Amino acid sequence: MKRDRPKYKQIVDAAVIVIAENGYHQAQVSKIAKEAGVADGTIYLYFKNKEDILISVFREKMAIFVNNVEVILEQDIDTSEKLFRMIDSHFRILHEDRHLAIVTQLELRQSNKELRLRINEVLKEYLMLLDAILKEGIVNGALDEGLDIRLARQMVFGTIDETITSWVMNDQKYDLMKLSPEVHRLIMNGMKG
Amino acid sequence: MKRDRPKYKQIVDAAVIVIAENGYHQAQVSKIAKEAGVADGTIYLYFKNKEDILISVFREKMAIFVNNVEVILEQDIDTSEKLFRMIDSHFRILHEDRHLAIVTQLELRQSNKELRLRINEVLKEYLMLLDAILKEGIVNGALDEGLDIRLARQMVFGTIDETITSWVMNDQKYDLMKLSPEVHRLIMNGMKG
Amino acid sequence: MKRDRPKYKQIVDAAVIVIAENGYHQAQVSKIAKEAGVADGTIYLYFKNKEDILISVFREKMAIFVNNVEVILEQDIDTSEKLFRMIDSHFRILHEDRHLAIVTQLELRQSNKELRLRINEVLKEYLMLLDAILKEGIVNGALDEGLDIRLARQMVFGTIDETITSWVMNDQKYDLMKLSPEVHRLIMNGMKG
Amino acid sequence: MKRDRPKYKQIVDAAVIVIAENGYHQAQVSKIAKEAGVADGTIYLYFKNKEDILISVFREKMAIFVNNVEVILEQDIDTSEKLFRMIDSHFRILHEDRHLAIVTQLELRQSNKELRLRINEVLKEYLMLLDAILKEGIVNGALDEGLDIRLARQMVFGTIDETITSWVMNDQKYDLMKLSPEVHRLIMNGMKG
DNA sequence: GATGAATGAGCATTCATTCAT
DNA sequence: TATGAATGAATGCTCATTCAT
Numbered sequence: 001m002k003r004d005r006p007k008y009k010q011i012v013d014a015a016v017i018v019i020a021e022n023g024y025h026q027a028q029v030s031k032i033a034k035e036a037g038v039a040d041g042t043i044y045l046y047f048k049n050k051e052d053i054l055i056s057v058f059r060e061k062m063a064i065f066v067n068n069v070e071v072i073l074e075q076d077i078d079t080s081e082k083l084f085r086m087i088d089s090h091f092r093i094l095h096e097d098r099h100l101a102i103v104t105q106l107e108l109r110q111s112n113k114e115l116r117l118r119i120n121e122v123l124k125e126y127l128m129l130l131d132a133i134l135k136e137g138i139v140n141g142a143l144d145e146g147l148d149i150r151l152a153r154q155m156v157f158g159t160i161d162e163t164i165t166s167w168v169m170n171d172q173k174y175d176l177m178k179l180s181p182e183v184h185r186l187i188m189n190g191m192k193g
Numbered sequence: 194m195k196r197d198r199p200k201y202k203q204i205v206d207a208a209v210i211v212i213a214e215n216g217y218h219q220a221q222v223s224k225i226a227k228e229a230g231v232a233d234g235t236i237y238l239y240f241k242n243k244e245d246i247l248i249s250v251f252r253e254k255m256a257i258f259v260n261n262v263e264v265i266l267e268q269d270i271d272t273s274e275k276l277f278r279m280i281d282s283h284f285r286i287l288h289e290d291r292h293l294a295i296v297t298q299l300e301l302r303q304s305n306k307e308l309r310l311r312i313n314e315v316l317k318e319y320l321m322l323l324d325a326i327l328k329e330g331i332v333n334g335a336l337d338e339g340l341d342i343r344l345a346r347q348m349v350f351g352t353i354d355e356t357i358t359s360w361v362m363n364d365q366k367y368d369l370m371k372l373s374p375e376v377h378r379l380i381m382n383g384m385k386g
Numbered sequence: 387m388k389r390d391r392p393k394y395k396q397i398v399d400a401a402v403i404v405i406a407e408n409g410y411h412q413a414q415v416s417k418i419a420k421e422a423g424v425a426d427g428t429i430y431l432y433f434k435n436k437e438d439i440l441i442s443v444f445r446e447k448m449a450i451f452v453n454n455v456e457v458i459l460e461q462d463i464d465t466s467e468k469l470f471r472m473i474d475s476h477f478r479i480l481h482e483d484r485h486l487a488i489v490t491q492l493e494l495r496q497s498n499k500e501l502r503l504r505i506n507e508v509l510k511e512y513l514m515l516l517d518a519i520l521k522e523g524i525v526n527g528a529l530d531e532g533l534d535i536r537l538a539r540q541m542v543f544g545t546i547d548e549t550i551t552s553w554v555m556n557d558q559k560y561d562l563m564k565l566s567p568e569v570h571r572l573i574m575n576g577m578k579g
Numbered sequence: 580m581k582r583d584r585p586k587y588k589q590i591v592d593a594a595v596i597v598i599a600e601n602g603y604h605q606a607q608v609s610k611i612a613k614e615a616g617v618a619d620g621t622i623y624l625y626f627k628n629k630e631d632i633l634i635s636v637f638r639e640k641m642a643i644f645v646n647n648v649e650v651i652l653e654q655d656i657d658t659s660e661k662l663f664r665m666i667d668s669h670f671r672i673l674h675e676d677r678h679l680a681i682v683t684q685l686e687l688r689q690s691n692k693e694l695r696l697r698i699n700e701v702l703k704e705y706l707m708l709l710d711a712i713l714k715e716g717i718v719n720g721a722l723d724e725g726l727d728i729r730l731a732r733q734m735v736f737g738t739i740d741e742t743i744t745s746w747v748m749n750d751q752k753y754d755l756m757k758l759s760p761e762v763h764r765l766i767m768n769g770m771k772g
Numbered sequence: 773g774a775t776g777a778a779t780g781a782g783c784a785t786t787c788a789t790t791c792a793t
Numbered sequence: 794t795a796t797g798a799a800t801g802a803a804t805g806c807t808c809a810t811t812c813a814t
Contacts (some may be wrong), residue, residue: 034814042796106306151375155383157355158351222804416809426776427775437768502685548734572770575771
């Protein structure tokens with residue numbers, strides 16, 4: 001499997017660095033190849049085209065978020081705590097990989113509609129786990145019975161996303177991690193049963 | 194003043210249509226000129242360059258949002274009602290101009306960092322009016338005294354934005370206007386004093 | 387006659403200034419119009435097209451050179467002295483109008499082949515007066531009987547021209563007028579009978 | 580080194596032909612590429628931009644002149660003979676490559692000031708070799724002791740240049756080579772000690 | 773005569789992708 | 794597998810000229 005060979009990961013990681021440092025529109029395939037230490041042509045042994053690199057970046061990195069939430073979902077804690085850990089985990093991953101934060105919050109959003117639709121498919125898996133937490137909360141009474149799951153999910157994700165984007169746009173100069181409790185409180189209040 | 198001459202508005206409106214129908218990267222100046230019914234060169238009598246067209250689109254259209262909220266802010270109604278009308282007005286404008294919805298939620302976000310920074314400056318005026326509503330709410334007790342204004346603003350705007358983007362990405366196939374009450378309720382719960 | 391109306395001269399003089407200060411390729415018709423204090427369209431009441439302005443610049447200014455040499459030619463002095471006065475007069479005109487020097491030595495030479503051919507036609511009148519001096523010199527024995535007139539003219543004009551161009555390219559920072567005696571001596575030696 | 584690869588020379592030679600046949604302002608990069616038998620993009624693997632092609636044309640071709648004079652300078656012949664061979668060599672190169680003659684005498688002079696300054700830098704090397712011959716002549720008494728080197732160089736180069744330009748402008752319809760003895764005689768007379 | 777808003781043809785350059793080695 | 798030289802399509806902007814007023 002191509003994805004298991006070392007150059008695959010090398011290229012994905014190079015792409016994150018190149019995009020973060022040069023911006024989406026200045027992230028040429030040749031720059032990524034150079035950063036990865038391979039020839040331009042080698043990229044095409046591992047990826048179908050440039051779009052495939054970008055989707056792979058998103059998919060590979062999104063897997064980290066998904067894995068974390070899967071663990072959280074199985075833990076024996078209440079819904080509010082699960083949401084807190086999800087928010088906190090989300091913030092932590094981007095807090096610890098600042099290149100990745102720039103790429104997901106600013107750069108990849110400059111991609112064209114088609115690419116963003118494909119990115120959204122990858123994102124869907126993450127949002128379904130969020131839905132699972134919310135549904136669980138409704139069942140066990142932690143969240144408002146009449147809650148519209150889709151809107152609730154949009155509020156949770158929209159708030160998290162907007163908070164991180166603001167932080168990145170302010171050059172990550174304050175401590176993102178410190179915001180999780182208040183973000184959690186705002187969100188919970190909105191949905192509490 | 195150039196902005197008052199009829200061709201200025203003609204070109205801005207043409208740009209919205211062309212971008213919505215062809216996508217940001219396929220919105221060539223010549224296409225915009227053709228849609229506006231003027232020669233390519235005429236564009237440059239009214240706009241410094243292509244970026245200037247795009248910023249003008251955003252500024253001209255954002256003015257509609259800003260004007261609405263300015264009116265709402267001065268009305269003799271409580272904070273919760275002001276927020277409801279703001280959300281409802283925001284939804285209505287994009288509900289009634291579907292081209293504009295595509296442009297603001299999907300296409301203009303593909304612009305490069307520099308253009309987005311300039312777009313953000315325009316957006317700031319709108320967000321400051323939102324801040325004014327929130328501050329008023331804290332003073333008159335409608336909102337939680339300890340509310341972090343920046344986070345609250347990010348929740349309100351993030352939720353609105355995410356809701357509209359979802360609607361646009363689903364090809365505007367459900368009724369956006371019907372969502373305002375529930376979005377308002379979610380948001381208010383999160384911030385209620 | 388158009389050439390006698392004041393705006394004609396205004397536009398020609400404006401062209402010299404604009405070309406000298408902005409360079410040939412940055413001397414747009416609209417800049418010349420502005421410098422002359424007329425509307426763009428007015429230019430076309432006096433000149434057929436842009437090329438016509440440039441040829442007119444050359445023709446009007448060349449007339450000054452031609453008039454001077456015509457006077458010199460009729461004077462009751464020997465050939466060597468006539469050549470000296472011609473060189474000295476040529477140097478003086480450009481020494482006294484530095485804008486014109488830049489325009490004739492550097493800027494107008496960037497024009498296309500066709501324009502330069504037309505400029506050469508204007509120049510021909512001047513070169514024919516030079517030929518007249520040389521022929522007179524051969525007849526009266528001041529110059530070598532076997533002298534090839536065309537080559538001699540090319541040496542005289544080539545040397546004058548190259549000397550002035552060097553001076554302009556060195557930002558006119560030494561005194562051009564002081565060079566006439568030595569230039570005259572070099573040239574005369576070459577042709578002396 | 581790029582300059583040693585065959586396509587480099589191919590492109591430079593194609594540029595000479597295209598410029599000579601179409602004129603400086605009609606020498607589009609795509610025409611040069613086509614003449615050279617390469618793709619447009621290939622040009623940019625060998626040259627930074629269009630200006631770089633033009634400078635390279637001048638530099639590569641000027642090298643031929645320089646090499647010839649370097650050989651002449653070292654020969655065991657007197658100053659007058661060295662000057663003759665220089666003039667004759669200069670005439671011969673352009674006599675044998677009529678495209679090149681058009682390019683150097685007419686077309687490249689239409690380039691903008693910046694490009695001409697860079698061309699002049701390349702030319703300087705050639706003029707310094709001419710200076711060397713003149714200095715040698717003064718030392719060994721062949722040339723006038725009081726000769727102003729700068730003026731003398733300007734006369735020699737100005738005369739050669741004007742002679743060739745006249746020949747090119749007359750569509751090269753007479754035999755340039757036959758003029759070298761008389762040009763040499765005129766020049767030598769001017770400077771003889 | 774004088775104006776100046778409108779016109780529209782024309783071109784250097786980038787970069788994702790291929791394929792011979 | 795890996796290379797990297799070669800490809801070629803695609804576009805924002807300028808400015809000489811016109812013509813309705």
